[in-house]
Amino acid sequence: MYIYLFNAKQELPKEYVNGPADPATFMSIDQLRIATVYSRIKDFLFFIGIPWEWAIYLLILGLGLSASFLSIAKRVSKKSFLVQSGIYVAILSVFVTILQFPLYYYSYKVSRDYGINIQSVSSWLADKGKGFLLDLFLTIPMVWLLYVMLRKSPKRWWLWFWLISIPLTVLLFFIQPVIIDPIFNDFQYLQDQNLKEDILALARKADIPTDQVYQVNMSKKTTALNAYVTGIGANARIVLWDTTLSKLNKDEILFIMAHEMGHYVYRHVYWMLLGFILSSLFILYLVNKLINWLVKKYGHLWRIKSVGDISSLPLFLLVLSILTFLISPIENTISREAERAADAYAISITHDKEGAISAFQKLAVESLVEPNPPKIVKFFLYSHPTMVERIYTLNKYE
Incomplete structure (x- = not known):
């Protein structure tokens, strides 16, 4: 991967x-070089981090x-x-986090x-600590529930666990904006009243029943x-x-907001939730098949007496991580189509091709996004589609 990422052209x-999608038209040579190197380093860390997690x-x-x-x-x-269960999960989580910490840092x-x-x-470190404690708070009851199901129904645990997880997943989606997100960042109503009125006018045009837009204070953490x-x-x-408010002009912001409204209009969040629920059933079924085979074959080497023994949790997490990685390209493909649909909706409602193109060009420059990444990445x-793909598509809009 190192050779591929840092040598492939x-x-x-x-x-x-030579069109607006060409990085040479909106990025200097240095900007393109820096964005490419930064992106490739972050990509390489991802491709190291996944197998390192499996190795742990x-x-x-x-x-x-x-x-x-x-x-x-x-x-x-x-x-x-x-x-x-709580003590075991806590010890396991601390051990895994310590070994993963060098890559995080x-x-x-x-x-x-x-x-x-x-x-x-x-x-x-404070954000990482909050994330660790939040994960622990959510994971412990789920692990306890998982192994209760395993002990009560060794053959059908995956189905019962999936059924119980559905309302919990919906609840998590519902409370995330009002309980979980504010733990990490400060949210408030959009302060620019003129911009707010323009955004709400777009929302009314899209039949979105809302009277508020939110801004989050990220400038103390990132550029x-x-x-x-x-x-x-x-x-x-x-x-x-x-x-985003400080670095984009009004037309560019309105396009970005119209894009997000497109997700709302097409109910992409609901489709994402449904997709997550359905895919989790498929994954749990495969986990059941694989983990039973692995424990029978290697359980004596790992000192795991049975699948219902909570010491099998690292094996669960290993198999789950591998399966999630393998289906991620499918999820990404579906997500990219949703993003294209939201882009198309935004340009159809704003009719501002120039604002749309310049918004994505600035996003690439300011966030050091590689406009045209390698195919494996x-x-x-x-x-999301790559920046060059999005800009090229928007430029063809009439």
Whole structure:
């Protein structure tokens, strides 16, 4: 991957050359070089991080550490399976996080060196700590529930666990904008009243029943630009980063907001939720088949007595991570189509081709996005079309 990423030359399609989608028309040679190197480093860290995560789980299993973690949990609480689950998950999470931390920190340092992340180390560590505790808070009851199902129904646990997870998943989507997101960032109503009225006028044109637009204070953490739609039902929100507000002009912002409204109009969040629920059923079924085979074949080496033994959790996480990685290109392909639909909606409602094109050009420059990444990177990492593809498509709009 290193040789591929840092030596492969990505040719720009001939039809893009000298047009607005050509990076040479909106980026200097230095800007393009810096964006390319920065993006390739981040891509390489991804392709290191995934197998490193798998290696950590294999290390925990191969050295019998998982069984040792469970022994510690049982010594602390001899009767309560919920307490045992909590202690085991906490020990496992701390161990995995310690081994993953060097890659996390190096990724942060690279972002700092290239001026994208402007957080202090203490602020960055605080966010990582919040994320760790939040993950622990959500994971412990799910793991407990998983192994209760495994013990009560060894053959159909995957189906019962999936059914129980559906309302929990919907609840998580619902509360994310109002409970989870504010833990990490400060949200407020959009302060620019004139811009707010223009955005709400677009919303009325799109029949979106809203009277608010949100901005989030990201300028204390990053120089990158972004906007997004999140949540479902009454908690659905369209959010602008304050960096986007400060670096794009009104026409460019209106196009970005129209794009996010396109997601709302086409109910992409609901489709994403449905897709996640359906794909999780398929994945859990495969996990069931694979983990039973693996425990029968290698369980004695890993000191795992049965699949229902909580010490099998690293194996669950390993298989789940591999399957998620393998289906990620499918998810990315579907997501890219949704983004294209949102782009088409935005340009059809604003009729501002120039504002749309300049918005994406500035996004590429300010966020150090490689406009035309290698194909493997796009295949595994890109949930959005590349910048050159989006600009080229918008330029053809009439």
